[in-house]
Each structure stands twice: as C-alpha cells, then as structure tokens.
Amino acid sequence: MSNLTRRRNLVVGAGFGALLVMLAVGQTVLEKTAAAQSKAGVQAPRFEVDPLWPKPLPNHWILGSAIGVWVDADDHIWIIHRSSATLGNNEKPLEMGTGECCAGAPPVLEFDQAGNLLRHWGGPGAGYEWPDSNHGIFIDHKGNVWIGGNGGPDSHVLKFTKDGKFLMQSGKKGARRKTGAAAGGNEGDVAGFVGGSNDEVSFGRVAKIFVDARANEAYIADGYLNKRVAVLDADTGKLKRFWGAYGNKPDDTPLPAYDPAAPPAQQFRNPVHCADMSVDRLLYVCDRVGDRLQVFTPEGKFVKEAFFAKNTKNAGSVWDIAFSKDPQQKYIFMADGVNEKVKVVDRQTLQELTTFGDGGRQPGQFYGVHSIAIDSKGNLYTTETYEGKRLQKFVYKGMAAVTKANQGTTWPGTR
C-alpha cells in the first residue's frame, strides 16, 4: 500500500471517529434539552378526525338530529337521534314513498370500533312511553341503556336492555303539563308546560343520564324545563335527592336573559344539559346557556364552577363533557355547539388549554356539536344536532405541546 493511500485511509478513519464523537455529544445535548422541554410547557391530548368513520348505514338509512352518544364496556359506540321527526320530506323520499332514498334510521344505533352498525332499535312500544323528542343516551355498568327526552310533554327517563327490551320507566310523560292545558304540545311549545323542579316523581325534559356504578344511582340532568340535578335509585327509579345551582333548592321562577356582565344566576338556566361523575366522585354539571360548568359532591354540595366562552349567548357554550381515559381523568373534553369546538380543559383547574374543530360540514367540522363520549383508547366521538345530523370519530394521537389556542379543523395530515 502506498504512503498516499495509507494517509488517505488515516484521514478517512479519523474523520469517521470525529464524526461519531460529534454525534454522541450532539445527542447528549439534545436529550438534555428534550428532558427540559418536557418539564416546561403545557401538554394536551391531540386528536385527528377519522373521515372514514363510521361506515355507511344500510337500508338507505340516514340520521336525524343526533343528540346523544356513549361508549359501552365493549368499546361499542351508542347514539340516539331523532330520525324522521327531524328529517325534511326532501331528506326521506323512501319513507314518504316518493323516491328511492332515504329513510330515517331507528333512533338507537350501536356501532363497533370499525364503524359497522350493529344493533338498532327504538320507538314506541308496550309498557312504556317513548319520548316525543328523545335526548341523551347512557349505557350503565350492567349494560342497560338509558334515554331521556326533551319533547313538550317529556318528563321521564327510560331504561332498556342492549337489545331494546324495556326494563324501567321513571317519571310519567306529561307530568309538567299546566293544569287545564290542552294535551299534545311539541318541542318548544312551552306555553302548556311549566317547570316542576321539586317534583319527587317526574322530571322536566331530561337532557342526559349518568349512572354511578358504585352507589347504583342515576344522575339526571333535568333538564330543558326543570332546573336541577336529580338522583335516582338506578334499579327502582325512585328519586333520592335533588338540587339546583350552587346546591340551592331549585326554583323555577323565570330568569332574565343571560348577560355575561351580570352576576352569575343562583339557579341553573334551561337546559341543565349534562351531569357526569369523575373517578374521584365529583359531579360535573353543564349549565349550557349559563356558559358554566358547576362541580358538586354526590350529595349536592357545591365545590366550584368555571365559565367558558362567557360571551356566548343564545344556546350557550357548555353542552356536554367527557373525561379523559387516564386513571386520574386529567382532562375534560367539552362540546360547544354554538362556537363549534371541542374544548380541552384541565380538570383540576378548569382552565381551557386548547380547542379543536370549526363550523362546517366537512369531516372534523361541526354544525351543532351536541354530545361527546370517549372510548377506552381515548378516542372521542361527537354527535351533532340541528342540521348537523352526524356522528364523528376523533382519533387520539397522544400528548402534544399546546402551540395554538384553537387548532381549527383536525384534518389528518395537515399538521
């Protein structure tokens, strides 16, 4: 080997050695920086819409206003929607006998993780009073399906098996009808009905139900006519206790219109839209139009409250919540159907960390995002009311540093 070649090999070998040393130093520095970065800064769960979920419904079925979603112990997704009652004639020619498509799907639908439709049922039947306008769905620890209703005369909750076999009705339909008022009455036709937030038998247009497995008690967000949280024995349906905002005795006296600048109302506004219990047994109640979330003990003792998008008027900003799936439930995911976002909230501080979503009809956007639920893997599911009429899935993508207050539409591949 010539001296020249030997020298060249020496230089190349030394170059490799120097490069490896530089890389080792660089990696050490970067790892220290990464460790420092992970300690500082706010992290929050990140999501992306799955635009191909769920799969198309069979039988030319379509959804009406979708006003409830829950995920059961098998990670199956259950929704309730208002079907034909909220479909225009131009949306349901098959049902009208005037064309080939489409028809309203049955009100209760179960989907598997792949987005396939499994069971489907619902509607009037023997032994119970189906709501005029169903609202909210919950699957309890025994696999039973609970639904409420916010139609004119709806003042009851129903419990079924997963196959739709009737098990229990608590409350009686029509209980909130004013004495002497004519029978009937559609949603919004409140003239013939009046709140009864101290009634120990029936309710006032129930928005949502949550069953506490440990105590076997059902928490009722009551509701669109009443202004309270009511707690039932989940087996018998008998009322055990109830309370209003701040734990006050509920009062149905009409409140002035919501004014963000005014002192907070001492009663809930209609609707009381969610009442969900966390792992540390705190009850989070959505005062939707009051733009606030109030926190209570299971006995109804007020703990704290927080306001979200406080200048939101009309339908309000606090529609529904779901807790994150970590053991401590560190985050709350809050559906806001006016501002068309899902807010990510720190559960301890009730601080809003970031939001995602936007108004619109494309995947990842919302029109009246009404209900929200989470599966065991941390994926979120939302349903939309009004003309949104949709169920969407948002895939959990792990934790990420919060860089934007509003992430906008979570379209895959755009970030």
Add this chain to the structure above:
Amino acid sequence: MKTSRRRGPFGSALRHALLLVALVFPAARLSAHDIPRDVTVQAFAKPEGRTMRLLMRVPLKAIMDIEFPRRERDYVDLSRVDQALRDAATVWLSNKIEIYEGDTLLENPRIVSTRMSLESDRSFGAYEDALAHVTGPTLPADTTIFWEQGLLDVLFEYPIQSDRSRFSIHAAFDRLALSVITALRFLPPGGVVRAYELPGDAGLIRLDPRWHQAAMRFVGLGFFHILDGIDHLLFLLCLVIPFRRARALIPIVTSFTVAHSITLIASAYNYAPNALWFPPLIETLIAMSIVYMALENIVAARLARRWIITFLFGLVHGFGFSFGLEHTLQFAGSHLLTSLLSFNVGVELGQLLVLALLVPALEVLFRFVVAERMGTIILSALIAHTGLHWMAERFGVLRQFPWPTVTAAGLAGGVRWLTIIVALAAITWLVFVLTQRSSRPGAGETAVGAEK
C-alpha cells in the same frame, strides 16, 4: 402427543340432557339468542405447585343453550344461578380447552368457583384481582342484571406434576361468536407474564416453548413470509439477474442477510421508530430499492458496488420483515433472540429456494430465448415499471401523514439513528479497506458483460 379432542363424561351427559330438554320442552323456553358478532375471552393460566389455576371470563351473550334462572323482566335470579354457571363453564369453556403438561393431556379440571359479574367489572386486569374476585363475595342476590348482559367468571384447577413443566394449550372458542379473541396471560414461576392474543381456534400453543420448538415455528414463519412477499422476491430477482454465479451471489446474499438481520432484531427490541408514518416510509423505500436495482441492472451493474448497496437496502427490508413478525413474537416464549434468528434462517431458506429456481430459469432464458444483455434490460424494465407503480402508491399513503414536529426529543432520536448509520458506514469502509489490502488490484470488479 394425543391430538383428539377430549370430552369429559360430565360434558357428554350434560349434552344429552340438554338435547332431551330441547325435545321435551318448547324451544322458546331455552335461551335462544343470536350468535354475537364479537366476543373477547379473558384468561389467566398460572401453574403453582401441583396445580394449574385457569381463571376465565366470558360474556354470557356468547353462551348458548343454557337456561339461566330468571325473575321479573328476565333479570337473572342470582340466588339460583350457580348450577347454570357451572354448566356453562363446563360446556362452553372446559370442554373446549385442552391443556398439555409436556405431551400429556391434563384431566378434566375441577370447577373451584363461578361468579356472575357486571360487565363494568375490571378485576380481570390483573391475576391477583381476578382471583380475589372469583373467590370473593358473590353479587347481592337482589342485583338486577339482565341475563345476556352479565359475565361468567370461572376458576378451574387442573392437577399437574410440576409448575416447572412445559405447558401447551389448545382453546377452541371459535363457536362462541363470529369473531373471538382470547386474551390469555400465562404466569409461570419466576414472575414473568407471557401475553397471548389468540383468534377463535389458534390450534396448539406452547406457552413456554423449548428453544428448538420456538426455532422450528419461526423458521417456518420466516420461510413462508419471504415466499408471501412479492416485493422482497422482486428485489431478489433484481439482485441476481446480472450475477448468477456462486462467487458473485455469495457476497450479495450474505450482505442482504446480515443487513436485514440487523434491523429485524433492532425492531424486535423496540429500536425502530414507533410512529404511524414509519411502515409506509419503509414500504415506499422497499419499492424504491426495487426500482433502483432494476435501473442499475439496465445501466450497468458492478459487483463491488452491488453488495454495498444491497447492504443498505437490506437494512430497509429488515424493517419490512419486522412488520410481518410483530404479531407472532408472542409465540417466542423466553427465546426472543433464538426466534428472531430462526425467522432469519427461515427467510434465508426461502431465499435459497427462490434462488435455486430463479438462477437456472434465468440461465435457460438467456441461453435459449433472449440474449443476456437484452434479456437483462427487458426483465429489469418490467420490474422497474412494477416498482414505480408501488412506489407511487406507497408514497401516496406516506404523504397522508404530517411531517413530524421538530422537537429536541425527535432530533435526538434522529441523531441516534444517524450515529448508527455512520458507525455502519465506518465498519463497511473498514471491511472494504481490509479486503482491498488483502486482494490483488482489480479483483472483485466484475462488469455485467464479463460475468459469464
């Protein structure tokens, strides 16, 4: 080893009894319901002393033809349910399981305890919790639970010779639902937990295989994996079109083998990026490797360069092999490295078989059908065309994924890989220098035309 499915005398008698009941009573009295779409069976198997404990949980919706005593609204009458639970445990669980100690089929198990549980119960997350639950208090008799919405929990005990024996299990649960997954955790002495996720009837599974049993299984897996992978085979074809003599083939195939073994083993030990974009990136690079090799064949292939480039592409293909392996590593037992090396051996055997067929076929083609240079160009062009299509398709998938955000942690990972690549390059260079020193000038430089 006995292979016939065992049916205990009790199971047989019970089946006859059920048949009699079905004939005597109207069918409506039996709990007829649809076969569920999907069911997960949870199980723990723990050999301890002279006893193998098998804890199982199955949703009652999967249990057919057993009448559960009921009260109002079809709620289960929990005060009278024990016998039905035991019947269900026998007919639908223990009769469907064969457990072997070595080559000996274990006798019928003893049902120590059964429980009906709520579907929200989470005690089967860990063995100790599950055991405490199944042997602990039953649900209060007044609990309302609709019969199809409960869970059947059972503790079986099998007499065994020693907890150190080699155990195998054959769980044939495919009749429970249209799709059944059995999540089985095996807890041999020593604190190791081996988790298995088995489809409906996965055949005989060796829970703690000997090294040669694991090796045999993985040799087979590797062999059929390479035969299944059309892209790997096309790459192999590209490699050997211009180099068909043993002297040229050996360094190329060895280079490919060493390279894909490195990344395959690295992946199995979790050194590969765990990101959704990584598999499509590797698939795209594999397609690219085929296109490159085909184009190089057309332009002019040199053996001295080919084994180096083969080494680099071999690293990429190794990641590709690892994707096919990730769901089967559960069957490696305590022999992960043995299994990985065996998988590689299987891949090599598959490659040798393919080469044994390809090389003579190419010889015949170039001797009797088309001249070697023209044949090389035509074949390589066809392969490049296919590779280009794959590359475009796979890149289409890859570009759906966002670019990863640049973070210090991400950069540190990148630098780690860069270090590995530089180290490999240094080793390659060193080998090159040493071989140059020990060989005469010009050796190893074999052009396409000079190969024959």
